[in-house]
C-alpha cells in the first residue's frame with residue numbers, strides 16, 4: 001500500500017510519507033535513518049543536534065522538499081526545542097500585498113514581559129499554549145517542526161471581523177465592537193490559525209470543498225485541544241465550542257461553531273442561524289465562490305466525528321483522540337483527501353497506535369459513523385512493516 | 387445601477403450580503419458608488435481571480451454590478467483583491483452592516 005502511495009503522490013509528498021512512515025529504502029546519509037536524525041536534532045546534545053540538523057537539511061530529499069516549500073522552509077529556524085514568539089502591531093492599518101504593512105512594528109518578543117495591551121498579550125500567550133501542546137504532547141517543534149519562529153500581528157485594519165493565516169504568520173482583527181470582540185480573545189482561535197500553518201507543512205490539504213473543510217476541521221480540532229488543555233478539561237467537561245467569547249453581548253449565540261452539536265452555536269436576527277451540518281446527509285454542496293465551497297460550513301461533520309471519538313475514549317482528548325488525528329494529519333492525509341479518506345486513515349492510525357479492535361479504534365469508527373461516514377477499510381489493513 | 391455583494395468565508399464563516407439600487411439612494415451616496423465602480427474599472431476586471439496559493443480564513447467576495455444594460459460578476463478572495471476595487475468592497479460591507 002505504501003509503495004502505491006509513493007507512486008501516486010508528488011515527489012515532495014513522497015518524501016514526507018517516506019520520512020514519516022520510516023520505510024525508507026535509502027536513508028538520508030546512508031547510516032542514520034532520518035527519523036533518528038530528527039530525534040537527535042530535537043533531543044540530542046548541542047553537537048548532536050547541529051550535526052543531525054545539518055544532515056537533514058543537506059539530504060537530497062529534504063532539499064527537494066525545501067524547493068517545493070520555497071520561502072517558507074527558509075523562514076527563520078531556531079535551535080531545536082526552543083519556543084520563539086514575536087508579536088507585531090499594525091495599528092489598525094489595512095493592507096494587502098499591493099500595499100504591504102505586515103508584519104508591522106515589533107512589540108513583544110520571546111521572554112519580554114506583558115505589554116499591557118490585551119491583544120498583544122493574548123496573541124503571545126495563545127501562541128505559547130499552542131506551541132506547548134504541539135511540543136509537549138505531539139513532540140512537534142513549532143509550525144514547521146523545525147522550530148520556526150511564530151509571528152503574530154494584532155490590530156489589523158479597522159472594525160475587522162476576522163483572523164487569518166497568510167502562509168507565513170497569523171493576523172488578528174479587533175472586531176467591530178457591534179458583533180465581534182477582538183479575535184485574540186478566544187485561545188482556540190489562536191490554536192486554529194497556528195494549525196493552518198501545521199497543515200500547510202504536512203497534509204497541505206487543498207483549501208476548497210471537502211479537503212478544505214477537512215483543513216478547517218483540523219484547525220478547529222487542535223484549536224479546541226489547546227483550550228481544553230489550558231483549562232485542564234476532559235472530553236466530558238469541555239464545551240467543544242469554537243470562538244466562545246468572540247460575540248459581543250448583542251449577539252444571540254454562544255460561539256461561532258459547536259463541534260459537539262454543529263448547527264446550534266448561534267441563532268441571531270442579524271447573523272442568521274449557524275449553518276453547519278452535523279451529519280453527512282446534510283452536507284452543503286456549495287459553489288467555490290461561497291466560502292471556497294463551504295470549508296467553514298461542512299467542517300461541522302469531521303468536527304463532530306472527532307468530538308464523538310474523544311468522548312467515547314474519555315479522559316483528556318489530546319492524549320489519544322488528538323494523537324490519532326495528529327498522526328493522520330502529519331503522515332496520512334494529502335492534498336486532495338476527503339472525509340472518507342480521513343475516516344479510513346484515522347481508523348487505521350488508531351489500529352496502529354492502540355491495536356486493531358482496540359477501544360480507541362472502535363471509538364474512531366463510532367465517531368465517523370455517527371457523523372454519517374462508514375469506515376471502508378478493515379481493521380487490520382495496511383499496517384506497515386516495522 | 388444595481389450592486390450585489392456576497393461576502394463569505396473568514397474565520398467565522400459568516401455570510402454578509404447586500405443589494406443596492408443606486409436610484410433609491412441619496413444622490414451623494416449614489417454618486418460615490420458610481421465613482422468607485424468606475425475607478426475600479428469594474429467591467430474590465432476578470433470574472434475570476436487566481437486562488438491564493440497559501441493561507442486560510444480569508445474573506446471571499448462575489449460582486450455583481452448591473453449598469454447601462456451591462457452586467458458583470460467578479461469572484462475574488464483576499465488577499466488578491468485589486469487595490470482599485472477595495473474601496474468599493476469596504477463601502478459595501480458597511481452598507482451590509484446597516
Ligand SMILES: [Zn+2]
Nearest residue numbers: 216219442443
Ligand atoms: Zn481556518
